[in-house]
Amino acid sequence: MSGWRTRRLMVWVVLAMAVLALLACLRWPGEEDRSLERVKEAGVLRVGLDASYPPFEEIDQTTGEIRGFDVDLARELGQRLGVEVEFVNSGWDGLYDALEAGRFDVVISGLVYDPWQTDRVAYSISYFNAGQVLVVREGEEDIAQISDLKGRTLGVEIGSEGDVQGHELRKRLRDLDLRAYTAPDEVLQAVQEGEVDAGLVDSISAYQFIRAQGGVRIVGEPVSDELYVVAVRLKDKALLQAIDAALVEMRDDGTLTRLIDKWLVTVQQ
């Protein structure tokens, strides 16, 4: 084949590839994302949850209603989207399947961001971090982060994630003395009374103890992340964008902080 023919063929190949790439970028008319419009037209946001995780979602034994942090969060989201909210109580193991099957529009259920599920659902920004936090006594100024624990005593709940992480920390922090307790409240009580220098517990337990009893405070960044998020179907990008925008608003105007204050005080009566 002569040189000019080869060059002409190459030009056609490149052009064909460019056209194909352009077509791939174009949206098929029938695939328009109407997820947000659909919710607004229906006037209702259907929220899937498993009401077995107080204080985020649980059945109120007196009224039989579902209540909790996530319930209030969902109602707030609904308000900002201009729709009512309908709750669908469903077993945890089927939440993602039911979302995909269209039984509800979103899942708000103390759902932790899971990279393994990102081929089937899309996640919002995080609205709460339930990871492990370091807690010290009020007035303790020498411990501001994990590295300050050298030669100190650290309380953990036996068998908990804090216990596992405490053992990991002991491998790299010289003379860290781990003390085990049977519940997070016992760990925090020990911190408050000076029995240990610090405690490693999940943030929800820490918040509840601080509000209920005080005398301790959270220091530094969370030691581990357990990010609570809202899930939507993978293709419902418009709905996700609206939810993200509403969550940013709620963070900036103090709504999320108010929800933490309301629900993480202690177990609701």
Next chain:
Amino acid sequence: MANLHRAWTGIQLLSIALLLILGVRPPQPLVTLGPQRHVETINPKIGVHTRLTDEVEEWKIKRTLEMVREMGATWIVEYFPWAYYEPEKGVFDWSHPDMVVDHARRQGLTVVARLGYVPEWARPQDSAFSYLDESHYDDFGDFVYAFVSHFRGRVQYVIIWNEPNLGLEWGFQPVDPAGYTALLRVAYERAKEADPQVQVLAGALAPTLAPPGDPEGMNDLDYLQGMYDAGAAPYFDILAAHAYGWKFPVDDPPAADKVNFRRVELLREVMVRNGDAHKPIMVTEGGWNDHPRWTKGVRPYQRIEYTIGAYELAAREWDWCLAVIPYAFRFPWPARSYQDYFTFVTTDFDPKPIYRQVQLYARGERGAEG
């Protein structure tokens, strides 16, 4: 000179050929079965449910089973999905289950195989994985025959289906003890045809207090009686039981209106009433969960005490119980939900405190250090 040049060219070609041969030689296996090992334990009824079906890497399969042995467990239950191993009717691929079973046996473990999960070719389009029409019972029987034949002498226990008293596990159809009994009969006969020594486990019922007519499921005690009424007795050697403790301690007494660990004793009563006192029970799933906030969870220290208590109870008082096999040892990836709080080791193989405590118990050292 020309001859020398030709000889040199020949040497070069030969070297290239040798390099190519070495280059394309199949890589040698990096993971081997290793020497035959044996479980050292004071309680031979200790078991644990593994989750290796979706574990791809062989070293992880081997490491999991090594850790099971090192914990002091003798038994494992593992799931062998029909759909995975017979993707087309009559076409079998045993490479992955061979790997799991061979590693387990090399670690000295006894494998209990749970069979289920209907392939797409054996059910209507868009139906659930647990949907099996009666017209395809023989197809399942063929799979059971093939499985038991293939693993003859290596797998001596097979569980037929899982929790058929739940709608979810019965193709979202109304649950049907007679229907399950019909399936059990087919599976039992084909299993025995393949290997008369194989032990067939029935039931694996979900403990539930579902009221009559509940579309989600049927009370397990009623369902078992329904199986006997449908003539199930000749078609199983052992009853598989699921024993979840939820919020209750291990010694919480059984009651018909309560789901707790000792509910297994009520299943036993149903068996005795129906003339099956001679048959054993195996707890093939169960245990406690220590999720910090799940309403059915307990504290981690309670989970440790109750789990060890369950092993002890079976050894001390349940002479009709072959093994206690709680759910689950390790997940191939984190579930990022309450399910993670059933496990004994993390996905990264970090032992949880419950692992170390069971290990101490199995070594008879817990009194001193536990």
